[in-house]
Amino acid sequence: MLGTTIILAFRAINRHKLRSFLTTLGIIIGVAAVVTMVTLGNGATAAVREQISSLGANVLQLRPGQGFGRGGGGPRPPDFKESDLTAIQNQMNGVRAVAPLVQSSGTAIYEGNNWSTTVYGTTSAYSEVQQWKVASGRLFMPEEEEAGRAICIIGNTVRSNLFPNSDPVGKRMRIKGVTCQVIGVLTTRGQGGFGDQDDVVVMPIRFVQRRFTGNRDISQIMVAVDDAYDSATVQSSLEQLVRERRKIKPGAEDNFNVFDTKQISDTLTGTTTILTQIVGAVAAISLLVGGIGIMNIMLVSVTERTREIGIRLAIGAVAREVLMQFLVEAIVLSCLGGLIGLFLALVASLSLAPLMKVPFLFDVKVNVIAFLFSAAIGVVFGYFPARRAAALNPIDALRHE
Protein backbone atom coordinates (compact mmCIF):
# COMPACT_ATOMS: atom_id res chain seq x y z
CA MET A 1 0.00 0.00 0.00
CA LEU A 2 2.86 2.36 0.79
CA GLY A 3 4.33 1.54 -2.61
CA THR A 4 1.04 2.53 -4.25
CA THR A 5 0.82 5.82 -2.40
CA ILE A 6 4.42 6.67 -3.24
CA ILE A 7 3.72 6.02 -6.94
CA LEU A 8 0.62 8.22 -6.70
CA ALA A 9 2.52 10.95 -4.87
CA PHE A 10 5.28 11.04 -7.48
CA ARG A 11 2.69 11.11 -10.27
CA ALA A 12 0.89 14.03 -8.64
CA ILE A 13 4.16 15.92 -8.12
CA ASN A 14 5.21 15.22 -11.67
CA ARG A 15 1.89 16.48 -13.03
CA HIS A 16 2.39 19.84 -11.35
CA LYS A 17 6.10 20.48 -11.62
CA LEU A 18 6.01 24.25 -11.22
CA ARG A 19 3.62 24.18 -8.29
CA SER A 20 5.64 21.43 -6.64
CA PHE A 21 8.82 23.46 -7.07
CA LEU A 22 7.21 26.58 -5.60
CA THR A 23 5.88 24.51 -2.72
CA THR A 24 9.32 23.24 -1.85
CA LEU A 25 11.03 26.59 -2.40
CA GLY A 26 10.50 27.58 1.22
CA ILE A 27 12.08 24.36 2.44
CA ILE A 28 14.91 24.65 -0.07
CA ILE A 29 15.77 28.17 1.06
CA GLY A 30 15.28 27.31 4.74
CA VAL A 31 17.51 24.23 4.69
CA ALA A 32 20.11 25.93 2.52
CA ALA A 33 20.17 28.96 4.85
CA VAL A 34 20.44 26.96 8.06
CA VAL A 35 23.11 24.60 6.80
CA THR A 36 25.14 27.34 5.11
CA MET A 37 25.04 29.55 8.20
CA VAL A 38 26.02 26.77 10.56
CA THR A 39 28.75 25.49 8.23
CA LEU A 40 30.26 28.94 7.79
CA GLY A 41 29.79 29.65 11.49
CA ASN A 42 31.68 26.49 12.38
CA GLY A 43 34.38 27.54 9.94
CA ALA A 44 34.57 30.98 11.57
CA THR A 45 34.81 29.41 15.03
CA ALA A 46 37.57 27.14 13.83
CA ALA A 47 39.36 30.11 12.23
CA VAL A 48 39.17 32.10 15.46
CA ARG A 49 40.43 29.13 17.45
CA GLU A 50 43.27 28.72 14.97
CA GLN A 51 44.24 32.39 15.24
CA ILE A 52 44.13 32.25 19.02
CA SER A 53 46.21 29.13 19.18
CA SER A 54 48.81 30.91 17.06
CA LEU A 55 49.30 33.19 20.06
CA GLY A 56 50.61 30.15 21.87
CA ALA A 57 48.55 27.72 23.79
CA ASN A 58 47.92 28.60 27.39
CA VAL A 59 50.42 31.41 27.63
CA LEU A 60 50.34 34.15 30.23
CA GLN A 61 51.64 37.44 28.88
CA LEU A 62 53.07 39.71 31.57
CA ARG A 63 53.22 43.40 30.61
CA PRO A 64 53.83 46.59 32.52
CA GLY A 65 50.88 48.94 33.03
CA GLN A 66 47.16 48.27 33.14
CA GLY A 67 45.31 46.75 30.24
CA PHE A 68 46.55 46.75 26.71
CA GLY A 69 47.85 50.32 26.59
CA ARG A 70 50.50 51.75 28.79
CA GLY A 71 47.91 53.66 30.77
CA GLY A 72 47.01 57.34 30.51
CA GLY A 73 49.03 60.05 32.21
CA GLY A 74 51.24 59.59 35.21
CA PRO A 75 54.62 57.97 35.37
CA ARG A 76 55.20 55.16 32.94
CA PRO A 77 55.20 51.85 34.83
CA PRO A 78 58.64 50.29 34.83
CA ASP A 79 59.60 47.46 32.53
CA PHE A 80 60.80 44.17 33.92
CA LYS A 81 64.33 43.21 34.82
CA GLU A 82 66.26 40.08 34.09
CA SER A 83 65.97 39.22 37.79
CA ASP A 84 62.16 39.12 37.40
CA LEU A 85 62.60 36.54 34.70
CA THR A 86 64.86 34.34 36.84
CA ALA A 87 62.52 34.73 39.81
CA ILE A 88 59.55 33.52 37.78
CA GLN A 89 61.62 30.68 36.44
CA ASN A 90 62.90 29.54 39.82
CA GLN A 91 60.23 30.43 42.35
CA MET A 92 57.01 29.35 40.65
CA ASN A 93 55.21 26.05 40.17
CA GLY A 94 53.39 25.09 37.02
CA VAL A 95 55.63 27.02 34.66
CA ARG A 96 56.70 25.10 31.57
CA ALA A 97 58.87 27.80 30.03
CA VAL A 98 59.51 31.52 30.42
CA ALA A 99 60.66 33.81 27.64
CA PRO A 100 61.49 37.51 27.72
CA LEU A 101 60.53 39.78 24.85
CA VAL A 102 61.79 43.11 23.60
CA GLN A 103 60.34 44.49 20.41
CA SER A 104 61.77 46.90 17.93
CA SER A 105 60.96 47.70 14.35
CA GLY A 106 63.30 48.36 11.50
CA THR A 107 64.32 47.64 7.95
CA ALA A 108 66.09 44.46 6.94
CA ILE A 109 68.28 44.55 3.85
CA TYR A 110 69.83 41.79 1.80
CA GLU A 111 71.50 42.64 -1.50
CA GLY A 112 68.99 44.76 -3.42
CA ASN A 113 65.94 43.85 -1.31
CA ASN A 114 64.68 45.65 1.72
CA TRP A 115 61.81 44.89 3.98
CA SER A 116 60.37 46.71 6.94
CA THR A 117 59.70 44.28 9.77
CA THR A 118 59.55 43.70 13.52
CA VAL A 119 62.54 42.55 15.52
CA TYR A 120 61.88 40.30 18.51
CA GLY A 121 64.64 40.10 21.05
CA THR A 122 64.21 36.92 23.08
CA THR A 123 65.78 33.63 24.03
CA SER A 124 65.40 30.17 22.58
CA ALA A 125 62.74 29.57 25.24
CA TYR A 126 60.49 31.72 23.05
CA SER A 127 60.27 28.85 20.61
CA GLU A 128 59.08 26.61 23.40
CA VAL A 129 56.57 29.12 24.77
CA GLN A 130 55.03 29.93 21.40
CA GLN A 131 55.51 26.44 20.05
CA TRP A 132 57.37 27.81 17.07
CA LYS A 133 59.82 25.65 15.25
CA VAL A 134 62.55 26.28 12.73
CA ALA A 135 61.83 24.98 9.26
CA SER A 136 65.52 25.06 8.40
CA GLY A 137 68.66 25.98 10.25
CA ARG A 138 68.71 26.02 14.07
CA LEU A 139 67.79 27.94 17.24
CA PHE A 140 70.16 30.05 19.38
CA MET A 141 72.83 28.31 21.47
CA PRO A 142 72.98 29.31 25.16
CA GLU A 143 76.43 30.83 24.73
CA GLU A 144 75.23 32.87 21.74
CA GLU A 145 72.37 34.22 23.85
CA GLU A 146 74.77 34.96 26.68
CA ALA A 147 77.13 36.84 24.39
CA GLY A 148 74.32 38.52 22.43
CA ARG A 149 75.76 37.46 19.10
CA ALA A 150 74.66 39.11 15.86
CA ILE A 151 72.56 36.23 14.63
CA CYS A 152 68.91 35.96 13.69
CA ILE A 153 66.10 33.58 12.82
CA ILE A 154 63.68 34.97 10.26
CA GLY A 155 59.99 34.41 9.60
CA ASN A 156 58.78 33.20 6.26
CA THR A 157 57.49 36.59 5.06
CA VAL A 158 60.89 38.11 5.66
CA ARG A 159 62.52 35.17 3.93
CA SER A 160 60.40 35.46 0.80
CA ASN A 161 60.95 39.21 0.55
CA LEU A 162 64.68 39.25 1.18
CA PHE A 163 65.72 35.87 -0.16
CA PRO A 164 63.26 35.12 -2.93
CA ASN A 165 65.51 32.68 -4.77
CA SER A 166 68.13 31.54 -2.31
CA ASP A 167 68.52 29.69 0.97
CA PRO A 168 68.97 32.36 3.65
CA VAL A 169 70.64 30.12 6.24
CA GLY A 170 74.25 31.23 6.66
CA LYS A 171 73.74 34.50 4.74
CA ARG A 172 74.60 37.84 6.25
CA MET A 173 71.90 40.51 6.10
CA ARG A 174 71.61 43.98 7.58
CA ILE A 175 68.98 44.93 10.12
CA LYS A 176 68.61 48.50 11.41
CA GLY A 177 72.07 49.24 10.15
CA VAL A 178 73.89 46.31 11.76
CA THR A 179 75.01 43.11 10.13
CA CYS A 180 73.74 39.78 11.36
CA GLN A 181 73.91 36.21 10.21
CA VAL A 182 70.78 34.24 9.45
CA ILE A 183 70.91 30.91 11.29
CA GLY A 184 67.38 29.65 10.77
CA VAL A 185 63.96 30.12 9.18
CA LEU A 186 60.76 29.69 11.24
CA THR A 187 57.93 27.44 10.11
CA THR A 188 55.02 29.31 8.51
CA ARG A 189 52.37 30.49 10.98
CA GLY A 190 50.07 32.36 8.61
CA GLN A 191 47.80 35.32 9.27
CA GLY A 192 47.01 35.55 12.95
CA GLY A 193 44.47 37.72 14.68
CA PHE A 194 47.24 40.21 15.25
CA GLY A 195 48.69 40.55 11.78
CA ASP A 196 51.16 38.51 9.79
CA GLN A 197 52.92 36.21 12.24
CA ASP A 198 55.63 35.39 9.75
CA ASP A 199 56.77 39.00 9.35
CA VAL A 200 59.38 38.81 12.08
CA VAL A 201 63.11 38.67 12.76
CA VAL A 202 64.02 36.92 16.00
CA MET A 203 67.38 37.83 17.60
CA PRO A 204 69.08 37.15 20.95
CA ILE A 205 67.64 39.57 23.52
CA ARG A 206 71.10 40.73 24.64
CA PHE A 207 71.89 41.86 21.13
CA VAL A 208 68.62 43.79 20.75
CA GLN A 209 69.06 45.44 24.14
CA ARG A 210 72.65 46.45 23.41
CA ARG A 211 72.26 47.67 19.84
CA PHE A 212 68.62 48.80 19.54
CA THR A 213 66.96 49.64 22.87
CA GLY A 214 70.04 50.67 24.76
CA ASN A 215 69.02 49.28 28.15
CA ARG A 216 68.58 45.89 29.80
CA ASP A 217 64.83 46.23 30.33
CA ILE A 218 62.42 43.53 29.29
CA SER A 219 59.11 44.85 27.98
CA GLN A 220 57.20 41.61 28.16
CA ILE A 221 57.55 38.22 29.78
CA MET A 222 55.75 35.22 28.38
CA VAL A 223 54.99 32.36 30.72
CA ALA A 224 53.90 29.03 29.30
CA VAL A 225 51.72 27.19 31.78
CA ASP A 226 52.32 23.51 32.33
CA ASP A 227 49.27 21.59 31.04
CA ALA A 228 48.94 19.79 34.36
CA TYR A 229 48.28 23.10 36.15
CA ASP A 230 45.25 25.34 36.09
CA SER A 231 46.15 28.54 34.29
CA ALA A 232 44.05 30.70 36.63
CA THR A 233 45.99 29.43 39.67
CA VAL A 234 49.31 29.98 37.95
CA GLN A 235 48.13 33.44 36.90
CA SER A 236 47.30 34.48 40.47
CA SER A 237 50.59 33.16 41.87
CA LEU A 238 52.39 35.00 39.05
CA GLU A 239 50.55 38.21 39.97
CA GLN A 240 51.43 37.67 43.65
CA LEU A 241 55.10 37.14 42.82
CA VAL A 242 55.30 40.22 40.61
CA ARG A 243 53.52 42.35 43.24
CA GLU A 244 56.09 41.26 45.81
CA ARG A 245 58.98 41.92 43.49
CA ARG A 246 57.61 45.36 42.60
CA LYS A 247 56.86 46.07 46.26
CA ILE A 248 53.25 46.98 45.61
CA LYS A 249 51.45 47.61 48.90
CA PRO A 250 48.39 45.50 49.69
CA GLY A 251 45.32 47.27 48.36
CA ALA A 252 47.26 49.27 45.78
CA GLU A 253 46.63 48.65 42.12
CA ASP A 254 48.94 46.52 40.00
CA ASN A 255 51.25 48.42 37.70
CA PHE A 256 51.43 45.43 35.41
CA ASN A 257 48.94 43.11 33.81
CA VAL A 258 48.72 39.44 33.01
CA PHE A 259 46.94 38.49 29.87
CA ASP A 260 45.77 34.89 29.60
CA THR A 261 45.54 33.74 25.98
CA LYS A 262 43.42 30.77 27.00
CA GLN A 263 40.82 33.07 28.50
CA ILE A 264 40.74 35.14 25.33
CA SER A 265 40.49 32.00 23.29
CA ASP A 266 37.57 30.74 25.33
CA THR A 267 35.80 34.09 25.17
CA LEU A 268 36.24 34.48 21.42
CA THR A 269 35.26 30.94 20.50
CA GLY A 270 32.30 31.28 22.86
CA THR A 271 31.27 34.45 21.06
CA THR A 272 31.48 32.96 17.59
CA THR A 273 29.60 29.87 18.75
CA ILE A 274 26.79 32.04 20.11
CA LEU A 275 26.73 34.07 16.89
CA THR A 276 26.50 30.86 14.87
CA GLN A 277 23.61 29.71 17.01
CA ILE A 278 21.77 33.02 16.65
CA VAL A 279 22.20 33.14 12.89
CA GLY A 280 21.24 29.47 12.69
CA ALA A 281 18.11 30.17 14.73
CA VAL A 282 17.12 33.01 12.41
CA ALA A 283 17.63 30.71 9.46
CA ALA A 284 15.58 28.02 11.23
CA ILE A 285 12.65 30.44 11.31
CA SER A 286 12.80 30.59 7.54
CA LEU A 287 12.61 26.79 7.59
CA LEU A 288 9.46 27.03 9.69
CA VAL A 289 8.02 29.56 7.25
CA GLY A 290 8.88 27.10 4.50
CA GLY A 291 6.86 24.46 6.33
CA ILE A 292 3.87 26.75 6.56
CA GLY A 293 4.29 27.37 2.83
CA ILE A 294 3.99 23.63 2.24
CA MET A 295 0.86 23.47 4.35
CA ASN A 296 -0.62 26.43 2.51
CA ILE A 297 -0.03 24.94 -0.93
CA MET A 298 -1.18 21.50 0.19
CA LEU A 299 -4.43 22.99 1.50
CA VAL A 300 -4.98 24.82 -1.79
CA SER A 301 -4.11 21.62 -3.55
CA VAL A 302 -6.72 19.67 -1.56
CA THR A 303 -9.41 22.20 -2.51
CA GLU A 304 -8.28 22.27 -6.11
CA ARG A 305 -8.19 18.50 -6.29
CA THR A 306 -11.45 17.88 -4.46
CA ARG A 307 -12.97 16.27 -7.54
CA GLU A 308 -9.91 14.08 -7.96
CA ILE A 309 -10.28 12.97 -4.36
CA GLY A 310 -13.95 12.25 -5.05
CA ILE A 311 -13.02 10.07 -8.01
CA ARG A 312 -10.46 8.19 -5.94
CA LEU A 313 -12.95 7.63 -3.14
CA ALA A 314 -15.68 6.54 -5.62
CA ILE A 315 -13.48 3.95 -7.25
CA GLY A 316 -12.72 2.46 -3.88
CA ALA A 317 -9.88 4.32 -2.16
CA VAL A 318 -10.31 4.09 1.61
CA ALA A 319 -9.87 7.25 3.69
CA ARG A 320 -6.48 6.10 4.95
CA GLU A 321 -5.18 5.74 1.40
CA VAL A 322 -6.19 9.29 0.50
CA LEU A 323 -4.64 10.55 3.73
CA MET A 324 -1.47 8.63 3.01
CA GLN A 325 -1.32 9.92 -0.53
CA PHE A 326 -1.43 13.56 0.51
CA LEU A 327 0.84 12.97 3.46
CA VAL A 328 3.39 11.12 1.34
CA GLU A 329 3.14 13.89 -1.25
CA ALA A 330 3.97 16.49 1.41
CA ILE A 331 6.81 14.37 2.80
CA VAL A 332 8.25 13.64 -0.63
CA LEU A 333 8.09 17.36 -1.47
CA SER A 334 9.74 18.45 1.75
CA CYS A 335 12.41 15.74 1.54
CA LEU A 336 13.19 16.70 -2.05
CA GLY A 337 13.32 20.31 -0.90
CA GLY A 338 15.62 19.27 1.93
CA LEU A 339 17.98 17.46 -0.43
CA ILE A 340 18.08 20.37 -2.87
CA GLY A 341 18.64 22.70 0.08
CA LEU A 342 21.56 20.60 1.33
CA PHE A 343 23.07 20.64 -2.14
CA LEU A 344 22.68 24.43 -2.39
CA ALA A 345 24.18 24.81 1.07
CA LEU A 346 27.17 22.75 -0.01
CA VAL A 347 27.67 24.91 -3.10
CA ALA A 348 27.15 28.14 -1.14
CA SER A 349 29.46 27.14 1.72
CA LEU A 350 32.17 25.97 -0.65
CA SER A 351 32.06 29.24 -2.57
CA LEU A 352 31.57 31.59 0.40
CA ALA A 353 34.15 30.03 2.74
CA PRO A 354 37.17 31.25 0.72
CA LEU A 355 35.60 34.72 0.37
CA MET A 356 35.10 34.93 4.15
CA LYS A 357 38.57 33.46 4.70
CA VAL A 358 37.23 30.69 6.90
CA PRO A 359 37.86 26.97 6.42
CA PHE A 360 35.07 24.82 4.92
CA LEU A 361 34.09 22.25 7.52
CA PHE A 362 31.44 19.76 6.35
CA ASP A 363 29.31 19.03 9.38
CA VAL A 364 27.54 15.70 8.89
CA LYS A 365 25.41 16.23 11.99
CA VAL A 366 23.98 19.56 10.81
CA ASN A 367 23.21 18.13 7.38
CA VAL A 368 21.46 15.08 8.80
CA ILE A 369 19.49 17.15 11.32
CA ALA A 370 18.41 19.67 8.68
CA PHE A 371 17.25 16.86 6.41
CA LEU A 372 15.33 15.07 9.15
CA PHE A 373 13.81 18.39 10.17
CA SER A 374 12.58 19.02 6.63
CA ALA A 375 11.07 15.53 6.55
CA ALA A 376 9.41 16.24 9.89
CA ILE A 377 8.00 19.47 8.48
CA GLY A 378 6.46 17.43 5.69
CA VAL A 379 4.76 15.17 8.24
CA VAL A 380 3.58 17.97 10.51
CA PHE A 381 2.39 20.42 7.90
CA GLY A 382 1.19 17.75 5.48
CA TYR A 383 -0.98 15.99 8.02
CA PHE A 384 -3.66 18.66 8.37
CA PRO A 385 -4.39 19.05 4.64
CA ALA A 386 -4.18 15.27 4.18
CA ARG A 387 -6.72 14.67 6.93
CA ARG A 388 -8.99 17.23 5.36
CA ALA A 389 -8.73 15.45 2.02
CA ALA A 390 -9.43 12.06 3.56
CA ALA A 391 -12.48 13.35 5.41
CA LEU A 392 -14.20 14.55 2.23
CA ASN A 393 -17.56 13.05 1.39
CA PRO A 394 -17.24 11.34 -2.02
CA ILE A 395 -20.63 12.57 -3.24
CA ASP A 396 -19.89 16.21 -2.41
CA ALA A 397 -16.35 15.88 -3.72
CA LEU A 398 -17.59 14.54 -7.04
CA ARG A 399 -20.08 17.36 -7.37
CA HIS A 400 -17.41 19.96 -6.58
CA GLU A 401 -16.65 22.27 -9.49
Place this chain on the structure above:
Amino acid sequence: MTEQPIISLRAVTKVYGDGPTAFQALKGIDLDIAQGDFVAVMGPSGSGKSTTMNILGCLDVPSGGTFLFKGRHVETLDRDQRALLRRRYLGFVFQGFNLLSRTTALENVELPLLYRGEDKATRYDMGMAALDKVGLKDWWDHTPAELSGGQQQRVAIARAIVTQPDVLLADEPTGNLDSERSVEIMQLLTDLNRNSGITVLMVTHEPDMAAFARTIVHFKDGLVERIDQGVEG
Protein backbone atom coordinates in the same frame (compact mmCIF):
# COMPACT_ATOMS: atom_id res chain seq x y z
CA MET B 1 -34.97 -14.47 -12.80
CA THR B 2 -35.54 -16.91 -10.01
CA GLU B 3 -32.16 -16.44 -8.41
CA GLN B 4 -31.49 -14.03 -5.57
CA PRO B 5 -31.42 -10.40 -6.78
CA ILE B 6 -27.97 -8.79 -6.64
CA ILE B 7 -29.48 -5.64 -5.19
CA SER B 8 -32.44 -5.50 -2.90
CA LEU B 9 -33.85 -2.33 -1.30
CA ARG B 10 -36.56 -2.59 1.34
CA ALA B 11 -38.40 0.45 2.73
CA VAL B 12 -35.35 2.62 2.13
CA THR B 13 -35.68 6.20 3.31
CA LYS B 14 -33.26 9.08 3.19
CA VAL B 15 -33.56 12.28 5.15
CA TYR B 16 -31.21 15.23 4.68
CA GLY B 17 -30.75 17.61 7.57
CA ASP B 18 -32.83 17.48 10.74
CA GLY B 19 -35.45 19.44 12.62
CA PRO B 20 -37.93 21.64 10.77
CA THR B 21 -35.60 22.02 7.75
CA ALA B 22 -35.26 18.28 7.27
CA PHE B 23 -35.89 17.09 3.75
CA GLN B 24 -37.08 13.59 3.02
CA ALA B 25 -35.54 12.62 -0.30
CA LEU B 26 -36.65 8.98 -0.23
CA LYS B 27 -39.91 7.96 1.34
CA GLY B 28 -39.68 4.18 1.30
CA ILE B 29 -38.18 2.52 -1.74
CA ASP B 30 -38.60 -1.17 -2.51
CA LEU B 31 -36.52 -2.30 -5.43
CA ASP B 32 -34.96 -5.57 -6.60
CA ILE B 33 -32.37 -5.67 -9.34
CA ALA B 34 -31.47 -9.01 -10.84
CA GLN B 35 -27.97 -10.05 -11.74
CA GLY B 36 -27.25 -9.19 -15.40
CA ASP B 37 -30.08 -6.71 -15.77
CA PHE B 38 -29.79 -3.39 -17.58
CA VAL B 39 -31.76 -0.86 -15.59
CA ALA B 40 -32.54 2.73 -16.53
CA VAL B 41 -33.62 5.01 -13.70
CA MET B 42 -35.80 7.91 -14.80
CA GLY B 43 -37.66 10.69 -13.15
CA PRO B 44 -37.77 14.45 -12.79
CA SER B 45 -35.12 16.20 -10.76
CA GLY B 46 -35.81 15.97 -7.04
CA SER B 47 -37.60 12.67 -7.49
CA GLY B 48 -34.93 10.83 -5.54
CA LYS B 49 -33.20 9.01 -8.38
CA SER B 50 -29.75 10.49 -7.67
CA THR B 51 -30.10 9.76 -3.97
CA THR B 52 -31.03 6.20 -4.80
CA MET B 53 -28.05 5.89 -7.12
CA ASN B 54 -25.72 7.19 -4.38
CA ILE B 55 -27.07 4.56 -2.03
CA LEU B 56 -26.86 1.82 -4.65
CA GLY B 57 -23.28 2.95 -5.38
CA CYS B 58 -22.48 2.55 -1.66
CA LEU B 59 -21.43 6.17 -1.60
CA ASP B 60 -24.20 7.04 0.83
CA VAL B 61 -26.17 5.11 3.44
CA PRO B 62 -29.95 5.03 3.81
CA SER B 63 -31.52 6.73 6.83
CA GLY B 64 -33.87 3.79 7.25
CA GLY B 65 -34.68 0.45 5.67
CA THR B 66 -32.33 -2.24 4.40
CA PHE B 67 -30.00 -2.46 1.43
CA LEU B 68 -28.79 -5.91 0.55
CA PHE B 69 -25.93 -6.10 -1.92
CA LYS B 70 -25.02 -9.67 -2.81
CA GLY B 71 -26.68 -10.67 0.44
CA ARG B 72 -24.71 -8.16 2.52
CA HIS B 73 -26.35 -5.48 4.63
CA VAL B 74 -24.70 -2.35 3.28
CA GLU B 75 -26.52 -0.04 5.71
CA THR B 76 -24.46 -1.53 8.54
CA LEU B 77 -21.07 -1.01 6.88
CA ASP B 78 -18.76 1.87 7.74
CA ARG B 79 -17.14 4.23 5.31
CA ASP B 80 -14.03 2.16 4.63
CA GLN B 81 -15.96 -1.12 4.35
CA ARG B 82 -18.18 0.50 1.72
CA ALA B 83 -15.06 1.78 -0.06
CA LEU B 84 -13.72 -1.78 -0.20
CA LEU B 85 -17.10 -2.95 -1.53
CA ARG B 86 -16.93 -0.33 -4.29
CA ARG B 87 -13.38 -1.32 -5.08
CA ARG B 88 -14.31 -4.98 -5.38
CA TYR B 89 -17.74 -5.01 -7.07
CA LEU B 90 -18.65 -1.60 -8.49
CA GLY B 91 -17.69 0.58 -11.41
CA PHE B 92 -18.71 4.21 -11.84
CA VAL B 93 -19.34 6.32 -14.92
CA PHE B 94 -20.24 9.97 -14.44
CA GLN B 95 -21.89 12.60 -16.59
CA GLY B 96 -18.80 14.81 -16.39
CA PHE B 97 -16.42 11.90 -17.20
CA ASN B 98 -14.31 12.76 -14.11
CA LEU B 99 -10.98 11.68 -15.48
CA LEU B 100 -7.79 12.88 -13.80
CA SER B 101 -6.37 15.71 -15.86
CA ARG B 102 -2.79 15.64 -17.15
CA THR B 103 -2.94 11.88 -16.77
CA THR B 104 -2.85 9.47 -19.68
CA ALA B 105 -5.83 7.29 -20.59
CA LEU B 106 -3.95 4.20 -19.43
CA GLU B 107 -3.00 5.74 -16.07
CA ASN B 108 -6.62 6.75 -15.54
CA VAL B 109 -7.79 3.25 -16.32
CA GLU B 110 -5.10 1.69 -14.11
CA LEU B 111 -6.10 3.78 -11.08
CA PRO B 112 -8.59 1.29 -9.52
CA LEU B 113 -5.99 -1.46 -9.99
CA LEU B 114 -3.45 0.60 -8.06
CA TYR B 115 -5.81 0.65 -5.11
CA ARG B 116 -6.23 -3.08 -5.45
CA GLY B 117 -2.46 -3.43 -5.19
CA GLU B 118 -1.93 -5.07 -8.58
CA ASP B 119 1.64 -5.10 -9.89
CA LYS B 120 2.82 -3.04 -12.80
CA ALA B 121 2.60 -5.77 -15.47
CA THR B 122 -0.90 -6.80 -14.41
CA ARG B 123 -2.02 -3.18 -14.36
CA TYR B 124 -0.71 -2.69 -17.87
CA ASP B 125 -2.30 -5.85 -19.25
CA MET B 126 -5.68 -5.28 -17.61
CA GLY B 127 -5.66 -1.55 -18.44
CA MET B 128 -4.86 -2.15 -22.08
CA ALA B 129 -7.51 -4.90 -22.28
CA ALA B 130 -10.12 -2.49 -20.89
CA LEU B 131 -9.09 0.23 -23.33
CA ASP B 132 -9.28 -2.34 -26.13
CA LYS B 133 -12.85 -3.17 -25.11
CA VAL B 134 -13.90 0.46 -25.49
CA GLY B 135 -11.92 0.76 -28.75
CA LEU B 136 -9.26 3.18 -27.50
CA LYS B 137 -6.22 0.92 -27.33
CA ASP B 138 -4.27 3.20 -29.66
CA TRP B 139 -5.05 6.26 -27.55
CA TRP B 140 -3.60 4.90 -24.32
CA ASP B 141 -0.99 7.65 -23.93
CA HIS B 142 -3.34 10.58 -24.55
CA THR B 143 -4.43 12.86 -21.74
CA PRO B 144 -8.13 13.83 -21.37
CA ALA B 145 -7.40 17.24 -22.91
CA GLU B 146 -6.32 15.45 -26.09
CA LEU B 147 -9.49 13.33 -26.33
CA SER B 148 -13.01 14.16 -27.50
CA GLY B 149 -15.96 13.99 -25.12
CA GLY B 150 -17.05 10.61 -26.46
CA GLN B 151 -13.53 9.27 -26.12
CA GLN B 152 -13.23 10.60 -22.58
CA GLN B 153 -16.45 8.86 -21.62
CA ARG B 154 -15.16 5.65 -23.14
CA VAL B 155 -11.95 5.98 -21.09
CA ALA B 156 -14.16 6.47 -18.04
CA ILE B 157 -16.08 3.32 -18.94
CA ALA B 158 -12.80 1.45 -19.38
CA ARG B 159 -11.79 2.64 -15.91
CA ALA B 160 -15.12 1.43 -14.52
CA ILE B 161 -14.86 -2.05 -16.05
CA VAL B 162 -11.12 -2.65 -15.62
CA THR B 163 -11.71 -4.34 -12.28
CA GLN B 164 -14.37 -6.59 -13.85
CA PRO B 165 -17.08 -5.32 -11.53
CA ASP B 166 -20.45 -6.96 -10.98
CA VAL B 167 -22.34 -3.69 -11.27
CA LEU B 168 -21.70 -0.63 -13.40
CA LEU B 169 -23.35 2.57 -12.19
CA ALA B 170 -23.73 5.26 -14.79
CA ASP B 171 -25.02 8.70 -13.80
CA GLU B 172 -26.30 10.43 -16.93
CA PRO B 173 -23.45 8.95 -18.97
CA THR B 174 -24.60 10.66 -22.16
CA GLY B 175 -25.58 13.97 -20.58
CA ASN B 176 -22.60 15.81 -22.00
CA LEU B 177 -22.54 14.17 -25.43
CA ASP B 178 -24.26 14.74 -28.77
CA SER B 179 -26.80 12.16 -29.93
CA GLU B 180 -24.43 10.27 -32.19
CA ARG B 181 -21.79 9.84 -29.41
CA SER B 182 -24.60 9.03 -26.98
CA VAL B 183 -25.77 6.13 -29.11
CA GLU B 184 -22.19 4.84 -29.32
CA ILE B 185 -21.86 4.95 -25.55
CA MET B 186 -25.23 3.21 -25.10
CA GLN B 187 -24.20 0.49 -27.56
CA LEU B 188 -20.99 0.03 -25.59
CA LEU B 189 -22.93 -0.31 -22.32
CA THR B 190 -25.37 -2.75 -23.94
CA ASP B 191 -22.47 -4.76 -25.25
CA LEU B 192 -20.82 -4.89 -21.80
CA ASN B 193 -24.15 -5.91 -20.27
CA ARG B 194 -24.76 -8.71 -22.74
CA ASN B 195 -21.29 -10.05 -23.37
CA SER B 196 -19.53 -9.44 -20.06
CA GLY B 197 -22.56 -10.07 -17.85
CA ILE B 198 -22.17 -6.76 -16.03
CA THR B 199 -25.30 -5.47 -14.34
CA VAL B 200 -25.81 -1.88 -15.54
CA LEU B 201 -27.66 0.78 -13.56
CA MET B 202 -28.08 4.01 -15.42
CA VAL B 203 -29.69 7.32 -14.50
CA THR B 204 -30.98 9.21 -17.50
CA HIS B 205 -33.69 11.67 -18.37
CA GLU B 206 -33.65 10.90 -22.08
CA PRO B 207 -36.23 8.29 -23.14
CA ASP B 208 -34.11 7.46 -26.20
CA MET B 209 -31.29 6.35 -23.93
CA ALA B 210 -33.57 4.60 -21.50
CA ALA B 211 -34.85 2.59 -24.44
CA PHE B 212 -31.56 0.69 -24.48
CA ALA B 213 -32.33 -0.73 -21.03
CA ARG B 214 -34.23 -3.89 -20.27
CA THR B 215 -35.91 -2.49 -17.16
CA ILE B 216 -36.96 1.13 -16.61
CA VAL B 217 -37.60 2.37 -13.06
CA HIS B 218 -39.61 5.59 -12.82
CA PHE B 219 -39.16 7.75 -9.73
CA LYS B 220 -41.50 10.40 -8.49
CA ASP B 221 -41.50 12.36 -5.22
CA GLY B 222 -39.14 10.04 -3.42
CA LEU B 223 -41.00 6.89 -4.38
CA VAL B 224 -40.84 4.32 -7.13
CA GLU B 225 -43.75 5.20 -9.34
CA ARG B 226 -43.62 2.42 -11.92
CA ILE B 227 -41.32 -0.32 -13.19
CA ASP B 228 -41.39 -1.24 -16.86
CA GLN B 229 -39.94 -4.70 -17.38
CA GLY B 230 -38.62 -6.14 -20.60
CA VAL B 231 -39.11 -3.02 -22.62
CA GLU B 232 -36.02 -3.76 -24.66
CA GLY B 233 -36.70 -4.53 -28.28
